[in-house]
Amino acid sequence: MVETGTKSPRERYRTQVRAEIKERAWEQIATAGASALSLNAIAKQMGMSGPALYRYFAARDELITELIRDAYRSLADTFRAASESGPDHVALAHALRGWALDDPHRYFLIYGTPVPGYHAPDDITAIASEIMTTLLDACTALASGSPATPFETHLEGHRQWADGHPAPPAALRRALTFWTRMHGVLSLELAGHFTGMGFDPALLFAAELDDLPAH
Amino acid sequence: MVETGTKSPRERYRTQVRAEIKERAWEQIATAGASALSLNAIAKQMGMSGPALYRYFAARDELITELIRDAYRSLADTFRAASESGPDHVALAHALRGWALDDPHRYFLIYGTPVPGYHAPDDITAIASEIMTTLLDACTALASGSPATPFETHLEGHRQWADGHPAPPAALRRALTFWTRMHGVLSLELAGHFTGMGFDPALLFAAELDDLPAH
DNA sequence: TTCTTTCGTTATAAGTTGTAACGCAATGGA
DNA sequence: TCCATTGCGTTACAACTTATAACGAAAGAA
Structure with a gap:
């Protein structure tokens, strides 16, 4: 050809x-x-x-894998766009929340119940680490140098996942905490566990964003 | 008969x-x-x-609903047992983590990707509120009185979900934060998002537990 | 025009959930 | 003890699903 x-x-x-x-x-x-x-x-x-x-x-699983890939790609692009005007974890948080609310099923395709035996292909984990790099950039912007907590000390010696990123331990910790706390609120909200409880999930999300480790 | x-x-x-x-x-x-x-x-x-x-x-869904009911019941019992020696959110946290690691699929049956259109029967939501009550008891033990943050002020006026529990706003906030942060770490850990990253999820969990709003 | 690749079709195999109709067995009352 | 009722497990069947195989038609390349 x-x-x-x-x-x-x-x-x-x-x-x-x-x-x-x-x-x-x-x-x-x-x-x-x-x-x-x-x-x-x-x-x-x-x-x-x-x-x-x-x-x-070729199979149903291949279609789903493609959808997962698109979901990761979409989140990575959203993060990149939110970082365009400089590293800012607040902008990332709002971008993440908007992206999640925009299509909850897309969010759960990435962060929902895992399928036993399923392993994402390498190019997908590459996109995931691209997302993590953007987050680390934003968290490095505000974090200081030396480890202040036992967990940060632990992270200083276990930072393979940062993939060479020069973030100080406090930034590593901040990135992980950003991830788990935002996911904690979003995942329960999207799953409907807050419906009927009366309070505004957006305010809980904002409060959690505000409470991220400051250092 | x-x-x-x-x-x-x-x-x-x-x-x-x-x-x-x-x-x-x-x-x-x-x-x-x-x-x-x-x-x-x-x-x-x-x-x-x-x-x-x-x-x-009668149907596949009825079996799954029964499994979900058992899962909630099991978690409620675990919480009750952990509270036997007095209200203590640290004991609850460790009980929760042990329970989750003991059978990740049981955890995801409750907190995993929701099935569109599925609504849990009333007796299950009753168990869920039993769990929440135990958590509120533990969080009330350490929390002070008046609201200190905007979100706690919001909660003071939106506390239907506490179902009459006399917890002060700071305790309400503490309970919600306990829930979302512990779930944030556990859900990502159980889903395998931390595998290969190098750090110890148990330490992240402990750090998050340590960082709960103190008031 | 002819050759080749690709596409969409039908037929088929092996699963799944769920219903219907039947026979057997165990239970409980007279 | 006998008998009627109730419940259980069976096979047969309908309507699905994913996935493969074999064939014919259409489209692109030479």
């Missing part, structure tokens, strides 16, 4: 059909959850027979 | 079979996840034909 520089019509068609399949898949996930995702139903919606979809995705 | 006081042989047999079905269900969930739970497979394991199970559980 000669190098055309632009995509062939066939490839254009193929990527377009793949995109439409993913769109329908997101719709289905939103109404019935990821576990109820049916390739047959998607095919019918698109006016073609069930097995036809297997030309585009 | 005459009131026998003790169960009839038939009822004893019935409850025993139901218990064995649930045991097999837990085993399946542990190896393949809740979404892959198969009534047929359970029946085969027990040496009987598929439809026989429908004498014991």
